[in-house]
Amino acid sequence: MSAPDFETLDVGDEMPPVEVEIGRDLVSGHARFLGMPFPRFTDEEGARAEGLPGQIAPGNMSLAVLARELLAWARGARLARLGTTFRGVVLAGSTALVQATVTGKDEEARTLECDLWMESVDGDRLVIGTATLAWP
């Protein structure tokens, strides 16, 4: 099946849900790369000492994971805008589901508006957002 593009996508289309592993090493490595080597992002015990249930992913990583999956789906599109709200902690070592739905299409600007979100295996929406994809 060919990758979806601007011509084939329309309002109501959904990105197939993507199961993502929020690996502990990936989280701590990414946090360090971002210059955020705080215990909550790098260390299970350190996170608990801060009152958290365990090591968590930085919001900056969660939004990047949403962008990663959206652009892997809509290959050839440029990410023009991304808005996110962090509603719950994304635990390192957990599995999450990333989903997106097309909510708008501008034929003249060749852009698509999307709702996207990351939810836990329990169905809690941990990160919600909107994005604009642009095609040349």
Added chain:
Amino acid sequence: MSFADIPRSVLGQEYDRHVYPPVSAEEIVAYARSLGIDDPAWTDPEAAKAGPWGGLVAFPTYVVKLRGGKHMPDVVAREMTAGGFDAGKDIDFHAPIRPGDSITASSSIVDLYEKTGRSGSMWFVVYRQELRNQRGELVANVDSRMMQRGRSSGGGSES
């Protein structure tokens, strides 16, 4: 002093300007790999030449790494130190970041507001990093919302 006493004159005023050293191709690739991205379009300079940008560019959310040299102006930071957390971000992406680009981050506060919900009041500070490259082209506006529980509670519903 409380959140409500923060002078609104801070809005729109640049409180930090930070010039980053040129971004290397290695840094761009390392960012993508640190996210678990192995798509050659983001990790292989040769493969990226066939892509829409004609060469390697940073994965767009790399811009969140460029947070400037100072988190917030002192007058705001004093009121946002007790357990504040990142509530979300809104990013407008413009020119891509290519190897060799030197990015300047200009930081300002763009909004201060309070919400009252079932658990009491919440204070929000929205600060913006405006990122431009060495040619003056806008790379991104990154708006970050920091939230902190207020020290006083009030009525009303969550808005």
